[in-house]
Amino acid sequence: MTQPDTWQIGGRELSSRLFLGTGLFPNPYVQQEAIRASGSEVLTFAIRRVNLSATEDDSILQHIEPGQFTFLPNTSGARTADEAVRIARLARASGLSDWVKVEISANERTLLPDPIETLRATEQLVKEGFTVLPYTSDDPILCKRLEEAGAAAVMPGGAPIGTGLGILNPYHIGLIVEEAGVPIIVDAGLGSASDVTQAMELGCAGVLMNTPVAKARDPIGMARAMRLAIEAGRLSYLSGRIAKKKYATASSGYDSLKLT
Numbered sequence: 001m002t003q004p005d006t007w008q009i010g011g012r013e014l015s016s017r018l019f020l021g022t023g024l025f026p027n028p029y030v031q032q033e034a035i036r037a038s039g040s041e042v043l044t045f046a047i048r049r050v051n052l053s054a055t056e057d058d059s060i061l062q063h064i065e066p067g068q069f070t071f072l073p074n075t076s077g078a079r080t081a082d083e084a085v086r087i088a089r090l091a092r093a094s095g096l097s098d099w100v101k102v103e104i105s106a107n108e109r110t111l112l113p114d115p116i117e118t119l120r121a122t123e124q125l126v127k128e129g130f131t132v133l134p135y136t137s138d139d140p141i142l143c144k145r146l147e148e149a150g151a152a153a154v155m156p157g158g159a160p161i162g163t164g165l166g167i168l169n170p171y172h173i174g175l176i177v178e179e180a181g182v183p184i185i186v187d188a189g190l191g192s193a194s195d196v197t198q199a200m201e202l203g204c205a206g207v208l209m210n211t212p213v214a215k216a217r218d219p220i221g222m223a224r225a226m227r228l229a230i231e232a233g234r235l236s237y238l239s240g241r242i243a244k245k246k247y248a249t250a251s252s253g254y255d256s257l258k259l260t
Helices: 028-038 080-091 115-127 140-148 169-179 194-199 219-239
Strands: 007-009 012-013 018-021 043-046 070-076 099-102 131-136 185-187 208-209
Touching: 018 028, 018 219, 028 219, 070 080, 080 099, 099 115, 115 131, 115 140, 131 140, 140 169, 140 185, 194 208, 194 219, 208 219
Parallel strands: 018 043, 018 208, 043 070, 070 099, 099 131, 185 208
Antiparallel strands: 007 012
C-alpha cells in the first residue's frame, strides 16, 4: 500500500484497525506497553469497572495520556436494553465518551449477545446522539438491521467471548461484509494472529480484542503480533487472493512438461 489506509467511524478518521480492551493485564506497565505495541487508537473498557464519580482517578484511565485515544466504553453486564441505555447515559454524563459499545448478554454461561435487546438499545441510543457500535451475533440479517437503525459500525462475534475459538462461521462474516454500508469489526472469540488475519482477509474493517493479548504469556509481543496480522490480512484482502479450484494446475504449465 502506497497511500495511507485510513477509515472512519462516526466521522472520526482512524489509521489503526485494532480496538484493544484494557482489562485483565497483569499490571499497568504491561498494559501500557501492550497498548503501545498494538498501535491501537481506540481503547474499550467496561463502564462497571470505572469509578464514574472520579474518572480521573480510575486505575484504568489514570495511566493513559488524555486525548491520545478514543474511548469506547461498553455496557458489559447489562441484561436488557434499558440497562444498557442507562449505563451509556452515565458514561456520557461523566465525560468519558459519546461512543458506546452496546453489549447485552442474557446468558451467563455463553455470554452470547441478546439480539432483540441489542437492536432496541441501538435504536434508542442513536436517537440520543450516541455513536453506537453494537456487539452482536454473526447473523447477516440482524447486522443489516443494526446498520439501518443507525449503528456507526457493527461488531459480530467470531465466537463466544474469551473462548479463543476463532471465527466459527467465516461464511456468515463474509456475507455480513458484502452487505454492509458501515465498517464491520469482528469482536470476541479471536485467539491468535491467524484469526485476525482471517478476519481481515474476509474484508472486515477491523477487530476488537482483549483476552488474547492481555492473557498471552507475553502480552506485549502478542499485541505486536496482532498489529502485524492486521497489516498482513488487510494487504492480502486488497491484493486479491486466487480463486479456489478443485483440481491442480502446475505453475510451470503442465502441457509444457509432457514428453512428445
